[in-house]
Amino acid sequence: MRVSTSAGYRPVALSLAALLGLAAVGSSPATGADLGAACCADLEERIAELESTAARKGNRKVSLTISGYIAHEITVWDDGRETNAYLHGLGPTQTSHVKFNGQAVIMPGWTAGYMLRLQDLTGNAFSGGPSAMNQNNPFNNAGLNTQMAFWYLQNEDLGKVSVGRLAHAAKSAAMFTDLSGTQIIDNYTFLAGFPQFTIRTGGDLSPAALTWGQLAFCYAQSLPLGGDCSGIVMNGIRYDSPAFGGFSVSASWGEDDFWEVAARYAGEVSGFKLALGAGYTEMRDEVITGGAVSDRKDTQFFQIGGYVQHLESGLFVHAAYGHENNNNTLLLNGRRAENGEHWYVKTGIRKAWTSLGATIVYGDFARYSDQLGPAALALGATSSTFDRFGGGIAQEIDAAAMTLYLKVQHYEAEISGPALSPTVADLEDADFISFGGLINF
Structure with missing residues (x-):
């Protein structure tokens, strides 16, 4: 559900309520006494109901739309x-x-806007x-x-030019090409995983x-992201071009x-849905997100991903790759940051077998190589x-704008070193x- 406002909602509410009242009067015999207090009370009740569902805003020139989703999982580990x-x-x-x-x-062709996400x-x-x-701790x-x-x-x-705390040009460029309907619930990051498990x-x-x-660490933002090493929102300025034939480009800069x-690219070709994305990040700020693990940053991150779905059969493949170059950066613990890379593939079928909506069945595999965090290096x-x-x-479940899901993940790792x-x-x-479940509003 989306709640939108526009100028003059009370006159509109009065008009709608009045029309409903007139329709009710016209649809059944009535006497003069019937059109007294009961009628007006009904009108006021309808007006109050309409006003209670309207979002309030500070001026009559800028629209307001409220949206989002609620998502939670139960994980047995x-x-x-x-x-x-x-x-x-x-x-x-x-x-x-x-x-x-x-x-x-x-003016025609020009708009201004804003976004606040909590x-x-x-x-x-x-x-x-x-x-x-x-x-040792079930809740955070x-x-x-x-x-x-x-x-x-x-x-x-x-x-479009955006200024403030925002998603930057290369954020999730590879990951967001996943159009299977499972990108939020299962991808190559550890956002919904348990990277803090020993x-x-x-x-x-x-x-x-x-x-x-510590085996899936990204130095670009000093966090155990796994994949999508440039995936955290930060202050800055971003430019997005219009789309031409499905292609668009973006660029952004942030302080220090x-x-x-x-x-x-996004489009359909000969019965196939396609999506492609590539991004490059140059990170030299001392501390952007996460903890301070070094006195400075000198990290370059490249990512590329794509998605192909055969529309008739519903069969799809999504793949993503990322490489982080840390230029042998000296860490606070005296170790040197390694270069790391990761890749990911997801394949399956998306098909509406029932009237509820599409069913997605998939399998996936991810590998994180030499993404050693400071503690692992120590x-x-x-x-x-x-x-x-x-x-x-x-x-x-289309009628409720909802998705219910069940997923399984198996972790295994090997590490080596002469002093280990x-x-x-x-x-x-x-x-x-x-x-888990996710419901949109």
Whole structure:
């Protein structure tokens, strides 16, 4: 559901209520007494009902549309020694949220607008620190967060310029090409995963610092993102071109300093739905997001992804690749940041077999190579391979704008290094089975 406002909602409400009242009078015999207090009371009741469903706004020139979704999962996990069940969200960037969008026409061809997006980060399985969700802590309440807040100017022929806290040009350029209907619930990041879970070594939760996220670390933003190393919202300015034949380009800059460029394509060709995206990020700011792990940053991140779906059969393939070059950056713990890469493939079928909506059945595989975080490097690791196998089924319910899903993920990893303890090198596998739902409004 979307709630929109425009100028003069009370006169419109009065007019609608009056018409309804007249229609009611005209549809049955009435006497003069019937048109007294009962009629007016009914009109006032209808007006109050209409006003209660209208969003209030500060002026009559800029529209307001409210939208978003609520999403939660129940995950049963097994780390090789312990089994438990946690309830959590899809944080941080794809968690439950509400968006306030506004727009005003300046003159023909020119518009101005804004967007404010508030997130619910209760049950955030991604965040680290002392309150991180892991084997010893089932709940992490990071509260509400203002993820985005920006304004923009747009011209039909020249493009769009946005300023504020926003998604930058290359954000999720590869990941967002996934049009299967499962991108939010299952992708190659660890946003809805458990990167703060300690990897069991020889059955023990020791060393505690060796988490799954330490084998899927992105130095561009100092976070265990896995894939999509340029996927966090930041302050800056962004330009988006108009789409020409399905192609568009974007560029953005943010303080102190980073910049990004990206190109995208979306369209249909000979019965196939296609989507392509590529992006490049140059990150030199000392601290953008995450914790401070070095005195400076000198990271370049390249990503590319695509999606192909045969419309008649519903068969699809989505693939993504990313490479992070850290230029041997010296970390605060005296280690040097390694270069890392990751790739991902998802394949399956999307088909409306019932009247409820499309059913999506898929399998996926991700590999994260040498994405060693500061804690893993401090333990003496010099190389790593982290594989994630999985799959699932999702059912869209069109009448409720809802998706219900079940997904399975299996983690396994190997690390090596001349100074690495043999005990630390003996890593246990982990399994995660999640049932969840997402409802749009």
